[in-house]
Amino acid sequence: MTTIERPLLTRAFALLFSGLLAGAFGYGAVNVLYAFRRVPLDVRFTFHTTLMSVNGFVMQSLMGLTILSTLVLAVRSTARHRWFAGGAAVLAVASFVITRLGNVPINQQIKVWAVSGPPADYATILARWEAFHFARTACAVVAFLLVVMLTLLPAKEARP
Known part of the structure; x- marks a missing residue:
């Protein structure tokens, strides 16, 4: 592989x-x-629990692959490209941290609610889950936009 093909890959x-x-x-x-x-609510809680159990592996894998690929890109880049790729990696890590510390604990509560019913303050807890979800989504979208911008920049700054 030539030195130009590796950064492109x-x-x-x-x-x-x-x-x-x-x-x-x-x-x-x-x-x-x-x-x-x-x-x-009973449909929401049952579906939410099922969806999150299926999504667990897929989304964690995607977050890990995004973090790894953007870190490798940052290491293999110089100057402005490194900042874009590094920023994308930081945002991908942020989406992972928000998920693990924000959404996952609430998902565990919702799993219990699907069987025993929600507590009196369930609406507040669901609103918090949604806020975490919008935050991790924003991190992921901005990370993607940074990689898009980096991809559109001239390739002369990439390391061989």
């Missing part, structure tokens, strides 16, 4: 994984979240 992986992550979170924010709000 690294950019392609960073673009692919960050785009998939932003798209998955974005779809959840635009479609799934609003569908959750329109169904009865």
Whole structure:
């Protein structure tokens, strides 16, 4: 592989994984979240629990691959490209941290609610879950935009 092909391949992986992550979170924010709000609570809690158990592996893998690919891109880049890729990596890490410390604990509560019913303050807790979801979605979308911008910049700054 030539020195030009390797940075292009690294950019392609960073673009692919960050785009998939932003798209998955974005779809959840635009479609799934609003569908959750329109169904009865027992349906929402059951579906939420099922969806999160399926999403667990997929989304953690996408976050990990986004972090790894943007870090590799940052290491293999110089100057302005390094800042874009490093910023994308930081935002991907932020989406992971928000998910693990914000959404996942609430998901565990919702799992219990699906069986035993919600507590009196469930609406406040669901609003907090939504705020965490919008925050991690924003991080993922901005990370993707940084990789897109980096991809559109001239390639002369990439390391061999």
